[in-house]
Amino acid sequence: MSEKQFPPGFIWGTATAAYQIEGAGSADGRTPCIWDEFAAIPGKVYEAHNGDVACDHYYRYKEDIKLIAELGFKAYRFSIAWPRIFPEKGKLNPKGIEFYSNLIKELKKYNIVPSVTIYHWDLPLWVHEEGGWTNRQTVEYFKQFAAVLFEHFGEEIPMWITHNEPWCASFLSYGLGVHAPGHTDWQEATAAAHHILLSHGEAVRMYREKGYKHQIGITLNLTYQDPATDSEDDRMAAWRSDGFTNRWFMDPVFKGRYPEDTMEMFKKHNVSFEFIHEGDLELISIPCDFLGINYYTRNIVRNNPEDLFLGGASVRGPGSHTDMDWEVYPEGLYDLLTRLKDEYTDLPIYITENGAAYADQVVNGVVNDEERIEYFRLHLNAVGKFIEEGGKAAGYFCWSFMDNYEWAFGYSKRFGITYVDYETQERIPKQSAYWLRYVMTKNAIS
Numbered sequence: 402m403s404e405k406q407f408p409p410g411f412i413w414g415t416a417t418a419a420y421q422i423e424g425a426g427s428a429d430g431r432t433p434c435i436w437d438e439f440a441a442i443p444g445k446v447y448e449a450h451n452g453d454v455a456c457d458h459y460y461r462y463k464e465d466i467k468l469i470a471e472l473g474f475k476a477y478r479f480s481i482a483w484p485r486i487f488p489e490k491g492k493l494n495p496k497g498i499e500f501y502s503n504l505i506k507e508l509k510k511y512n513i514v515p516s517v518t519i520y521h522w523d524l525p526l527w528v529h530e531e532g533g534w535t536n537r538q539t540v541e542y543f544k545q546f547a548a549v550l551f552e553h554f555g556e557e558i559p560m561w562i563t564h565n566e567p568w569c570a571s572f573l574s575y576g577l578g579v580h581a582p583g584h585t586d587w588q589e590a591t592a593a594a595h596h597i598l599l600s601h602g603e604a605v606r607m608y609r610e611k612g613y614k615h616q617i618g619i620t621l622n623l624t625y626q627d628p629a630t631d632s633e634d635d636r637m638a639a640w641r642s643d644g645f646t647n648r649w650f651m652d653p654v655f656k657g658r659y660p661e662d663t664m665e666m667f668k669k670h671n672v673s674f675e676f677i678h679e680g681d682l683e684l685i686s687i688p689c690d691f692l693g694i695n696y697y698t699r700n701i702v703r704n705n706p707e708d709l710f711l712g713g714a715s716v717r718g719p720g721s722h723t724d725m726d727w728e729v730y731p732e733g734l735y736d737l738l739t740r741l742k743d744e745y746t747d748l749p750i751y752i753t754e755n756g757a758a759y760a761d762q763v764v765n766g767v768v769n770d771e772e773r774i775e776y777f778r779l780h781l782n783a784v785g786k787f788i789e790e791g792g793k794a795a796g797y798f799c800w801s802f803m804d805n806y807e808w809a810f811g812y813s814k815r816f817g818i819t820y821v822d823y824e825t826q827e828r829i830p831k832q833s834a835y836w837l838r839y840v841m842t843k844n845a846i847s
């Protein structure tokens with residue numbers, strides 16, 4: 402592997418999300434979100450862990466930002482908790498605005514570029530009670546939320562991400578039932594996906610209309626779909642899986658249409674697409690300033706006629722696996738980036754998340770997470786190769802700045818480059834954090 406130099410101005414960042422780190426579940430007027438309710442249903446989340454305390458970041462943000470700065474990051478991606486800003490329908494909470502305003506001030510003190518994700522899955526319970534993302538009215542509520550954020554922070558935030566991983570917020574949440582609200586209904590799931598994408602389009606349009614000059618985009622989670630063999634059957638199975646995972650989101654955002662083959666598949670499962678109104682797809686495909694992608698692993702797919710949904714089955718890959726049992730497969734990142742460039746967009750692409758969970762241990766005050774370093778090294782190499790070949794990768798945000806609430810896995814999975822002792826809330830930067838600091842200083846990996 403040769404040395405890879407990153408372009409001047411390449412953005413090095415680290416990322417988190419509100420529900421995963423903030424805690425302070427009922428402080429300063431915050432009301433519950435769907436994850437508070439979901440976590441309380443027995444069997445849904447590992448040991449019923451919830452975000453009540455999390456990493457206590459709400460009270461420790463100054464110390465956390467200082468550490469982000471010491472570790473050499475130039476950008477920090479975080480999300481804003483909707484139920485802090487609108488704890489009730491139509492009721493704006495000044496305390497919520499104050500918290501994020503202080504957070505942004507603190508970042509500025511260290512010259513760290515703030516990157517804001519508007520929605521990272523903490524849907525207020527009051528919105529859910531009206532149908533959540535299955536209800537078109539939620540697009541209006543999202544617009545109100547986004548409008549308030551633009552009004553207060555529009556000039557100060559150089560990089561806005563409307564949504565994090567619509568696939569998870571819709572299919573995983575309303576179709577597969579793994580994430581809150583835990584429903585298993587494909588009519589709901591496809592409607593939720595559509596309304597999330599529509600709300601993205603509405604937010605971008607509003608941002609433009611109000612004349613803000615910074616960047617706005619969306620973050621999609623993409624998983625490389627690899628046929629188990631070269632057979633036509635396996636290749637078709639991987640293509641179906643690609644439609645379900647990737648194209649269902651890339652196509653409307655960049656091509657203004659849903660993939661026909663995946664629509665047909667959903668129709669066989671009695672999904673009716675009446676929720677798509679005239680003009681929706683034009684709005685969904687409104688031009689953005691960048692695309693964010695989150696990449697973790699690949700999915701190897703073989704044809705399986707017994708699977709009545711996608712007609713496929715996943716095959717365990719031969720590579721090493723992380724603590725999530727996800728295969729380490731950096732080639733998938735390179736392939737996806739290249740595909741995006743060749744087939745979808747020439748916009749700058751940010752890797753807004755990439756990282757790995759391992760069962761880290763503190764030994765004599767040190768967390769020697771060599772496997773995570775190797776994971777970062779391989780994936781950064783893939784990004785570097787894409788850039789060398791003329792690709793527009795504009796930045797890389799490692800996931801995550803610190804260990805946190807890994808959704809249905811509770812606190813059992815550690816993705817952080819900073820170890821969190823949940824008993825004491827002590828933060829210990831892992832060796833991967835120092836390794837990344839070195840890479841960022843050189844703006845290169847070797």
Ligand code: IFM
Pocket residue numbers: 418421566695754800806807808816
């Ligand atoms: O922790 C999550 C994050 O919230 C969204 N992207 C994937 C991460 C790891 O599963």
